[in-house]
Amino acid sequence: MACNCRKAEISTRYTSPSxxxxxxxxxxxxxxxxxxxxxxxxxxxxxxIISVQPQKNRIRIGQIRELHEILALKPYExxxxxxxxxxxxxxxxxxxxxxxxxxxxxxxETFLILSAYHPHDLLPTIASRCQHVRFRPISREALIxxxxxxxxxxxLDAGLLADLAKxxxxxxxxxSTSGWLKRRAWILNTLTADTVIAxxxxxxTTLLAFSEKLAHSKEKLVDALEIMQSxxxxxxxxxxxxxxxxxxxxxxxLERVAQHVDINDTLSYYEAIQTALDRIDxxxxxxxxxxxxxxxxxxFDHEKDxxxxx
Numbered sequence: 293m294a295c296n297c298r299k300a301e302i303s304t305r306y307t308s309p310s311x312x313x314x315x316x317x318x319x320x321x322x323x324x325x326x327x328x329x330x331x332x333x334x335x336x337x338x339x340x341i342i343s344v345q346p347q348k349n350r351i352r353i354g355q356i357r358e359l360h361e362i363l364a365l366k367p368y369e370x371x372x373x374x375x376x377x378x379x380x381x382x383x384x385x386x387x388x389x390x391x392x393x394x395x396x397x398x399x400x401e402t403f404l405i406l407s408a409y410h411p412h413d414l415l416p417t418i419a420s421r422c423q424h425v426r427f428r429p430i431s432r433e434a435l436i437x438x439x440x441x442x443x444x445x446x447x448l449d450a451g452l453l454a455d456l457a458k459x460x461x462x463x464x465x466x467x468s469t470s471g472w473l474k475r476r477a478w479i480l481n482t483l484t485a486d487t488v489i490a491x492x493x494x495x496x497t498t499l500l501a502f503s504e505k506l507a508h509s510k511e512k513l514v515d516a517l518e519i520m521q522s523x524x525x526x527x528x529x530x531x532x533x534x535x536x537x538x539x540x541x542x543x544x545x546l547e548r549v550a551q552h553v554d555i556n557d558t559l560s561y562y563e564a565i566q567t568a569l570d571r572i573d574x575x576x577x578x579x580x581x582x583x584x585x586x587x588x589x590x591x592f593d594h595e596k597d598x599x600x601x602x
Contacts, residue, residue, distance in 0.1 A: 293323035293333050295372040296340075329370070340370035346382040349514050349573075353386040360390070363399050373402045378462070380406035381413035388415045395421040429459020443468035452541055456522075466515070475512070479519050483589075484545045503582040513578055517569050520589075524562040528555055564588040 299322050323330050332338035342362060344355055359375065367373040377383075383391070395418065398404060411419045435454035438461065439445060445453065445468060452473070457464040466472070482502055506516050526537040530550045537546065568585040572578055 293325070293330050295374075296329045296333065296338075296370045297323040298327035298329055299324050338370065339368040340373040342373070342375045344375065344377040346379050349382055351377070351380070351383040351387050353384070353390050356383075356387045356390040360394065363394060363402060367401070371401065373399070375402065375404045377404065377406045379408065380418070381408040381410075383414075383418075385415070388418050392417055392421070430461055430464075431459075435459070435461070435464050439464055439468045449473060455540055456538060458538070475516070476519050479506075479516055480523055480539070480542060480545070483520060483523055484542075484549060499586055500583060503579065503586050507579040507582050513572065513582075514569065517565055517572075521562060521565045521569075524558050524565065527553060527558045528562065561589050 325331075325334070329338065333341055336343075342359070344351060344359060347355070363373075363375070377391075395404065406414070406418070406422060408414055411424055414422075432451075432454045435457055436447075436450045439450040439453050440447070442465070443450075450468075453464060453467050456467060456476075507513060522538045523542075526539050526542070526546055527550055530537060530546045534543070534546075537543070539546065564585050568581050571581045
């Protein structure tokens with residue numbers, strides 16, 4: 293907004309006496325938030341502020357090709373055009389390679405902003421062509437205020453959602469939607485119900501029913517696996533760092549389960565979920581991946597029970 297604010301047009305240009313370079317200094321009150329350009333950017337309707345978002349957790353080559361077509365044209369009205377690629381670590385290899393040419397030779401007065409959790413999550417060829425700007429996690433208090441203003445949740449739930457977002461505004465937005473807390477509770481209740489499988493008349497059927505429900509919505513699958521992963525992460529550190537657990541509302545369950553689970557087993561469970569995430573990221577069949585993962589988590593050995601062959 294500061295780069296394209298109409299008040300920027302009357303900002304003073306100066307010449308540095310040391311090197312003679314020309315720079316643009318914005319006024320202290322920019323962006324104004326009131327001019328036509330600022331209002332369009334706030335409303336996310338500015339034609340020269342281009343957003344590229346993952347579709348079904350992936351940024352694909354078709355989206356980058358479409359971006360190429362847009363950038364081949366001149367900006368409609370902005371002095372500086374911006375392209376914001378959110379969660380750029382979700383680009384597949386083809387999309388990332390297609391973006392290289394734009395990064396190497398961006399159009400005049402065009403800035404590309406890529407967000408990612410860590411530079412190592414990007415291809416080295418992408419990361420090496422970008423200037424790295426690190427952001428601190430958003431404070432818990434700011435996230436709570438945002439969630440309360442955006443969603444109809446109690447102060448207690450807002451605090452829980454802020455803790456689970458781990459400083460990420462996008463996760464806070466996603467998880468403040470209706471039904472997310474109930475879905476999380478269902479997943480964690482299943483993980484902590486260590487007698488469910490043992491007491492079931494048909495343990496394999498119970499196990500696969502849970503897998504089917506998880507795989508029903510592919511868009512929510514990665515989030516569900518991250519919920520499960522956070523649970524086993526908390527189990528691993530509970531005995532030594534109980535104040536650093538993510539699922540603070542599940543302290544009682546963590547204490548109970550941690551007494552009966554070996555840390556090496558917990559680590560293997562955590563790694564099983566990470567393997568499932570990697571396979572889904574590689575476009576493997578979600579249902580098959582979940583079936584194998586849950587059998588590993590629940591310790592189901594089909595060789596010991598041939599009544600239910602896999």
